[in-house]
Amino acid sequence: MALLTFTERGIYCPQADVYLDPWRPVKRALISHGHSDHARWGHQFYLSTHRTKAIMLHRLGDINAEGIGFGESKTINGVKFSFHPAGHIIGSAQIRCEYKGEVWCFTGDYKLQNDGISEPYELVKCHSFITETTFGLPIYRWRPQTEVMDEINDWWRENAAQGKTTLLTGYSLGKAQRIIANLDTNIGKIYTHGAIANMNEVLKEEGVDLPETIQVTKEIDKKDYPGNLVIAPPGAINGPWSKKFKDASTGIASGWMALRGARRRRAVDRGFVLSDHCDWAALNTAIEATGCENVFVTHGYTAVFSKWLREKGYNAHVVSTEYEGESSEIGEGTEKAKEDI
Numbered sequence: 001m002a003l004l005t006f007t008e009r010g011i012y013c014p015q016a017d018v019y020l021d022p023w024r025p026v027k028r029a030l031i032s033h034g035h036s037d038h039a040r041w042g043h044q045f046y047l048s049t050h051r052t053k054a055i056m057l058h059r060l061g062d063i064n065a066e067g068i069g070f071g072e073s074k075t076i077n078g079v080k081f082s083f084h085p086a087g088h089i090i091g092s093a094q095i096r097c098e099y100k101g102e103v104w105c106f107t108g109d110y111k112l113q114n115d116g117i118s119e120p121y122e123l124v125k126c127h128s129f130i131t132e133t134t135f136g137l138p139i140y141r142w143r144p145q146t147e148v149m150d151e152i153n154d155w156w157r158e159n160a161a162q163g164k165t166t167l168l169t170g171y172s173l174g175k176a177q178r179i180i181a182n183l184d185t186n187i188g189k190i191y192t193h194g195a196i197a198n199m200n201e202v203l204k205e206e207g208v209d210l211p212e213t214i215q216v217t218k219e220i221d222k223k224d225y226p227g228n229l230v231i232a233p234p235g236a237i238n239g240p241w242s243k244k245f246k247d248a249s250t251g252i253a254s255g256w257m258a259l260r261g262a263r264r265r266r267a268v269d270r271g272f273v274l275s276d277h278c279d280w281a282a283l284n285t286a287i288e289a290t291g292c293e294n295v296f297v298t299h300g301y302t303a304v305f306s307k308w309l310r311e312k313g314y315n316a317h318v319v320s321t322e323y324e325g326e327s328s329e330i331g332e333g334t335e336k337a338k339e340d341i
Helices: 050-060 145-161 175-181 194-205 240-244 280-290 302-311 327-340
Strands: 011-013 018-020 028-030 045-049 065-068 073-076 079-085 093-099 102-106 128-133 165-169 190-192 229-232 248-253 270-272 294-300 315-318
Touching (some): 045 079, 050 065, 128 280, 145 165, 145 270, 302 315
Parallel strands (some): 018 028, 028 045, 102 128, 165 229, 190 229
16 A cells, blocks of 8 residues: 555545645645645644644634644654645645655645745655646746846836836735845835735744735825835736726736746736746756655646656656646646647
8 A cells, every 4th residue: 555645635645544735625634835725624634834824724714723843743653744845935845754664755836946935945855756847848947036036126116217006916825925025125115915915914923024015905095106016916917906006017927927928918018937836947856856766746747747757767657636836827828838849
């Protein structure tokens, strides 16, 4: 019997009778991070890192949750579980599972690039490695974060000089905090959508250091926004909420901006290639460094990447899950990438 198996409820450890990031309600769930496709409502018990616990309590309400520190272990019916930084977002973890000398590592979502605000990725040696492939094609190669943030700050500075509002989108958990932490606050004020403002408060209570931001409210005079920057979730940019920002220059920060025509199809002025997932090179680096023999590919470009791994000599398999990665543009991204290969 395998240490971990893939079931209709989620990734299951029969020996310990626990699930990892299950997508159906279960008795005991170990959670890698706070994004909604990995941390879902309805489980009887949750175990995660302390910061992810705080995020889940904010997002899911009154749940039965326990926090664990990075590197700490918990043994359940002989299986030793430990949580190690995944580098994806604040609080995100890889879950290491060990039983009778056999070691598996479930990454959840992860990235090797240190963004300066998430706990940096930590290598976990293992026999079997469960990985995402959200950006598992050679066309996806990320530039250094400093270069991308310089572009964002320069864009904001140009807009401010022209008296325009700068409206940039990023997920309310992860991308938004990463951007905020690296903005040049000398340019102007940073305003945030309510969902981002609320998440910032949760993270600040957990000791995350973030620059001062102002929540967008009805009470704020519309004349206050020009020259300043507003950060909102992707879904807000073309909706009624964004209509209050007159003469705004709009932008998206996403890995999908690496695709030709992505900015035009999203009807925005600027696209910045910034992702909280591994690019092609990082996926290959991570897998090789683990020393694993078996690789299980969960979401993204699963067929292409698993074929590539088998050609390199790995025992690679595609497994069906309900994880979404950067879901807001994944359909568009997948199809367009096929044209660009």
